[in-house]
Amino acid sequence: MSQKRNFLKIVILGDSGVGKTTLLQQYVHNKANVNNKPTIGADFSKKEIQVDGQVVTLQIWDTAGQEKFQSLGFAFYRGADCCALCFDLTNPASFEALDKWKEGFIDNAGPDDPKTFPFVLIGNKVDREDERRVSSSKAQEWCKENNDMQYFETSAKEGVAVNEAFIAMVKMGIKREQNNQIIMPDSIAGQGGAGGIKLQGNKRGQTNVKTNSCC
Numbered sequence: 001m002s003q004k005r006n007f008l009k010i011v012i013l014g015d016s017g018v019g020k021t022t023l024l025q026q027y028v029h030n031k032a033n034v035n036n037k038p039t040i041g042a043d044f045s046k047k048e049i050q051v052d053g054q055v056v057t058l059q060i061w062d063t064a065g066q067e068k069f070q071s072l073g074f075a076f077y078r079g080a081d082c083c084a085l086c087f088d089l090t091n092p093a094s095f096e097a098l099d100k101w102k103e104g105f106i107d108n109a110g111p112d113d114p115k116t117f118p119f120v121l122i123g124n125k126v127d128r129e130d131e132r133r134v135s136s137s138k139a140q141e142w143c144k145e146n147n148d149m150q151y152f153e154t155s156a157k158e159g160v161a162v163n164e165a166f167i168a169m170v171k172m173g174i175k176r177e178q179n180n181q182i183i184m185p186d187s188i189a190g191q192g193g194a195g196g197i198k199l200q201g202n203k204r205g206q207t208n209v210k211t212n213s214c215c
């Protein structure tokens with residue numbers, strides 16, 4: 001019998017000030033202002049959710065201000081299953097920075113499937129519509145050029161479309177896991193020190209097992 005791995009790592013990227021921490025807090029705690037400073041020593045927040053009858057544990061990684069220096073470190077990216085690229089609808093420079101953030105993710109996370117890796121685009125601060133300086137169509141065009149990335153316009157402050165964006169990421173992450181899983185017979189999984197967990201072919205630093213190398 002095989003076991004499911006119901007764990008997903010999501011990373012949130014984008015310029016400083018776009019609302020990444022507020023998005024995370026809104027999603028994890030249903031509040032925009034729990035504590036605007038990330039807890040010292042904690043690199044990620046956890047949330048358990050049910051998707052299609054399965055319990056999924058999310059590990060959501062937010063930056064702690066170091067994005068200003070573009071130096072997030074390898075651990076931040078390692079093993080990410082999904083990435084949210086965020087900009088502020090009132091700040092065109094944060095939109096222009098998206099390519100850089102996406103490239104940085106691909107260079108550092110090194111996914112096996114860079115062209116189809118699950119990203120979503122989040123245009124945040126939609127509650128400030130009067131001050132909008134990036135149109136929906138411009139953002140959608142960028143998404144089209146980037147493998148039809150899904151696009152969400154959110155207000156982390158008011159909790160608009162935040163759940164939807166995260167659920168979309170979770171579903172894409174699960175789909176990707178299912179596509180990449182290499183199902184091991186029990187006897188082999190037991191020998192491999194994997195504790196019965198399916199071995200993945202898509203993570204750096206995890207065991208790669210070719211189906212024809214075992215018996």
Ligand code: GDP
Binds near residue numbers: 020127156
């Ligand atoms: P980060 O640097 O990307 O983590 O951004 P923060 O989450 O710290 O947010 C930066 C500032 O934008 C803070 O003052 C937030 O209160 C504010 N902010 C975040 N999200 C929203 C939003 O959806 N609407 C509005 N009006 N302000 C927001």
Ligand code: MG
Binds near residue numbers: 020021062064065
């Ligand atoms: Mg922050």
